[in-house]
Amino acid sequence: MRVWVWGVFLALMAFAQGTDPREEAKRQKELLLQTAGILPTELVVQQGEELFNRKGPSGKTMAECDFGLGKGVLEGAAARLPRYFLDTGRVEDLDGRIVTCLTRVLGYKPQEVKRQEVVALAFYIASKSTGHKIQVRLLFPEERALYALGEKLFYARSGQRDIGCATCHITYVKRRAGVLPYADVLGEDKSWTHWPAYRYSNDQIWTMQDRIRACYGNIGHPQPNFYSTPILALELFLAYNNNGAVVEEWPAFVR
CATH class of the missing domain: 1.10.760.10 (Cytochrome c-like domain)
Incomplete structure (x- = not known):
């Protein structure tokens, strides 16, 4: 049985029983770990890391991108977004900043940017903010x-x-x-x-x-x-x- 079928079934059961959604999520996470040995989030983070290190048409990787704390600095960066970026002159969230990096730094054309790859990159970059505090400013x-x-x-x-x-x-x-x-x-x-x-x-x-x-x-x-x-x-x-x-x-x- 595919993961999503199992998930839908369990979600409906939880709804019928009035289960706290957070507690149910914890339970399903443990069940998935027991049956599959790995979480989908881990797989997507791995995919995102591969994409992060992939060279674009410009010959550069995402390590040349600045997510607010300097080129290639990811620790805590996602926890500070959205924010205003001087190089683009606009406020960007994590998704938008990834698109900026893919096009401006790696050299992809806008139509070449795939949504699923943006999401995978967001998963990887966001994983570097686990344990950090949300710090979003309103300076500009x-x-x-x-x-x-x-x-x-x-x-x-x-x-x-x-x-x-x-x-x-x-x-x-x-x-x-x-x-x-x-x-x-x-x-x-x-x-x-x-x-x-x-x-x-x-x-x-x-x-x-x-x-x-x-x-x-x-x-x-x-x-x-x-x-x-x-x-x-x-x-x-x-x-x-x-x-x-x-x-x-x-x-x-x-x-």
């Missing part, structure tokens, strides 16, 4: 403007169902199984460190960009494009409100 005007937009988008109601992020994560959090409460989303208990992650319920690897797009789809709203301003604004808003949170494990293992 571009960062402050994007934060304000993210806050507005979080509380806005839109789409066919006239709901938004806050509707699920604040208003109806106790009435919908598996939805993280206000504290988890906005950081009151410092636990917003769930993405990037492997979703065992559908055997998919997601970064926060994928998660936000899926949420928009759930509320009947057209999904923003990858690397677009609405996604980046929400990421910055959420990350900033989780400053001080310790990254227990990146990439995570979630339902």
